[in-house]
Amino acid sequence: MTELDSLVKTYQTAVFQKDLEAFASIFDEKVRVFDMWGRWDYDGLPAWREMAQGWFASLGSNRDVITFHDVQIEITGGMAVLTAIVRFTAVSEKGEELRYLENRLTWVAREKAGVWKIIHQHTSGPIDFETMKVMLKR
Amino acid sequence: MTELDSLVKTYQTAVFQKDLEAFASIFDEKVRVFDMWGRWDYDGLPAWREMAQGWFASLGSNRDVITFHDVQIEITGGMAVLTAIVRFTAVSEKGEELRYLENRLTWVAREKAGVWKIIHQHTSGPIDFETMKVMLKR
Numbered sequence: 001m002t003e004l005d006s007l008v009k010t011y012q013t014a015v016f017q018k019d020l021e022a023f024a025s026i027f028d029e030k031v032r033v034f035d036m037w038g039r040w041d042y043d044g045l046p047a048w049r050e051m052a053q054g055w056f057a058s059l060g061s062n063r064d065v066i067t068f069h070d071v072q073i074e075i076t077g078g079m080a081v082l083t084a085i086v087r088f089t090a091v092s093e094k095g096e097e098l099r100y101l102e103n104r105l106t107w108v109a110r111e112k113a114g115v116w117k118i119i120h121q122h123t124s125g126p127i128d129f130e131t132m133k134v135m136l137k138r
Numbered sequence: 139m140t141e142l143d144s145l146v147k148t149y150q151t152a153v154f155q156k157d158l159e160a161f162a163s164i165f166d167e168k169v170r171v172f173d174m175w176g177r178w179d180y181d182g183l184p185a186w187r188e189m190a191q192g193w194f195a196s197l198g199s200n201r202d203v204i205t206f207h208d209v210q211i212e213i214t215g216g217m218a219v220l221t222a223i224v225r226f227t228a229v230s231e232k233g234e235e236l237r238y239l240e241n242r243l244t245w246v247a248r249e250k251a252g253v254w255k256i257i258h259q260h261t262s263g264p265i266d267f268e269t270m271k272v273m274l275k276r
Contacts, residue, residue, distance in 0.1 A: 032210055032221055034221070034242035034244065034260075034262065034264075035264065036262070036264065036265055037264060037265055037267055038264055038265065038266060038267050038273075039264055040223065040242065040264055040273075040276050041208075041223075041242065070179075072170055074217070074246075074248065074257060074258075076215055076216045076217045076248065077214055077215020077216050077217065078214045078215050079212070079214045079215065079217040079218075079219070080217075081217070081219070081246045081257070081258055083170055083172070083258055083260075085178065085179075104172040104178065104179065104260065106172065106244055106246075106258065106260045108212075108219045108244075108246060110212065110214065119212060119219070120212075120219055120221055120244065122172075122221075122242065122244045122260045122262065123262075124172065124174070124260065124261075124262030124263075124265075125262075125265070126172075126173065126174065126175060126176055126177055126178055127174055127175055127176065127262075127263070127272045128176060129175055129176050131271075132271045132272055132274075133269075133270045133271055133272075134265045134270055134271075134272060135176075135178075136270075138178050
């Protein structure tokens with residue numbers, strides 16, 4: 001158990017339940033996000049929260065199941081970094097797996113008054129040099 | 139001046155001079171890199187050093203000039219994170235600018251015995267959802 005396990009669990013549960021409040025609760029007000037899709041950066045929680053609102057709405061009756069793989073964590077004096085390969089699996093209302101994609105994910109978290117919040121998230125896939133297209137699966 | 143300024147300067151100089159030793163000197167032996175191009179991850183300095191060797195060789199007589207923009211830094215108790223938009227400009231032997239591209243860059247560094255080393259680097263560009271191609275300029 002590390003300080004970051006609860007962030008991982010809240011993230012997984014919040015996304016599965018499309019719970020915007022729970023999702024927003026793990027990020028710092030000033031979070032800077034380099035997200036994989038369509039935009040260079042999100043500065044601050046309001047912008048990032050709006051992204052999540054659009055994401056959850058776009059799922060319709062499907063849900064995203066998130067699993068973390070090859071996780072590495074370093075913690076020291078109130079700051080922590082987690083790196084992982086993260087799989088997003090879309091499942092139907094009936095629980096059928098529809099498709100999945102993978103990301104590299106970096107989280108940097110800080111502890112303030114005993115509470116850990118993510119101050120930076122960076123997600124991406126590697127780019128194929130010939131086609132300039134993103135690789136979505138390892 | 140922060141602990142990370144010297145990492146930035148060494149990185150810029152090492153790449154401009156295609157100096158593999160100087161490049162490798164700013165990374166931890168166990169560095170984990172999520173690089174923008176062609177591969178999911180690099181685990182450890184030997185693999186990352188090999189990438190740099192190929193990069194420098196591929197430049198021929200050109201050089202890469204690197205500039206950091208929109209830099210944000212957080213430091214606490216022996217760990218630091220730097221995020222930035224980084225521009226790589228290829229210049230010819232005569233100093234002509236040939237082309238450039240931009241990345242989002244994340245560095246996480248740790249201090250050991252007074253020396254800061256990068257333990258994690260993540261670079262990427264955002265992906266256009268329609269084409270699945272990477273965006274190379276802001």
